[in-house]
Amino acid sequence: MDYMDLCISGEITVREAMEKIDITAMKIVFIVEEGKLCATLTDGDVRRYLLGGGNMEDAAINAANKQPRAAHNGEQAKGLYHAKNYIAIPIVDNNNIVTDIYFGNEKQSSKTYDLNIPVVINAGGKGTRLYPYTKVLPKPLIPVGEVPIIEHVMQSYQKFGCSEFHIILNYKKELIKAFFSENENQYNIAWYDEDKPLGTGGGLSLLKGKLDSAFFFANCDTLMQSNFDSMLRFHREHSNTITMICAYKNMTIPYGVIEMGKDGVIEEMREKPEMSFLTNTGTYIVEPEVLEDIKEGVSVGFPDIIEKQRQNGKNVAVYPVSGNEWLDMGQIPELEKMRVKLYGE
Structure with missing residues (x-):
């Protein structure tokens, strides 16, 4: 997948951002303005925003995480990704311009759950x-x-x-x-x-x-x-x-x-x-x-x-x-x- 497919403008609506999240199936998009990383937005961010009274027609930037984690190279991205089980890690240059996104190229064991309710x-x-x-x-x-x-x-x-x-x-x-x-x-x-x-x-x-x-x-x-x-x-x-x-x-x-x-x-x-x-x-x-x-x-x-x-x-x-x-x-x-x-x- 081309990393640009996951980049959106913060001016689009929450609804439009959710459609993008659904289409890419990655459960995350990156808000970028003039190439620079501004925020990340996941389906969980959207859910919390809506539960807090937000509206689907509001600007996506309002629901986003404005303090995203980013790396400056692949090795750093790999370390961040596997340390906290992130969905993806953006890679940026010294001007905070997105140059790539690390999705994890090693097969990870899926998390196990034991809800144990009927x-x-x-x-x-x-x-x-x-x-x-x-x-x-x-x-x-x-x-x-x-x-x-x-x-x-x-x-x-x-x-x-x-x-x-x-x-x-x-x-x-x-x-x-x-x-x-x-x-x-x-x-x-x-x-x-x-x-x-x-x-x-x-x-x-x-x-x-x-x-x-x-x-x-x-x-x-x-x-x-x-x-x-x-x-x-x-x-x-x-x-x-x-x-x-x-x-x-x-x-x-x-x-x-x-x-x-x-x-x-x-x-x-x-x-x-x-x-x-x-x-x-x-x-x-x-x-x-x-x-x-x-x-x-x-x-x-x-x-x-x-x-x-x-x-x-x-x-x-x-x-x-x-x-x-x-x-x-x-x-x-x-x-x-x-x-x-x-x-x-």
């Missing part, structure tokens, strides 16, 4: 968005590459030391159980059968008294390529009852947009503006006390459960991630995108 997966839906595939197979068993959707999800949590799975079933539940009974990976799974559809949240009532710690709660078609350790630390540090994992999505409005004032006066005109908004990924961190407030045998959406907790004065917060870290496998067009992302062309 993962609850809602796998009871009919998967109507994936029809006609789900007429034959339940949604959790629709393959992406050679691995079914739900197994991709489970493996993503296993990478962070989560091996205790609780799976809520309804539609074609015997097929799902049969698949895992013959699965060579021998997952640690507890099954919960709904007698009738209970929505995206009602099935949790089946777990009352089963869990005594915070747990991840996810839909079976939601794959997060994020740092679950960071999510859990955020949840605990803020004493949240529920933390919603939400992804920033950008959408270009295909029309000219007009802001109208009093008496029809045009206050602003924007041609095909790009809008940023937070989307619920269907992934949460939940405290076990929430289970006690869910009525048994009653269909309810998990967003309604969240709203009830908010009304009761509980801490409910959002942990924002890049839209590039969220893969929604619940739609047919997205399945191919996911296959390409996971396995390549």
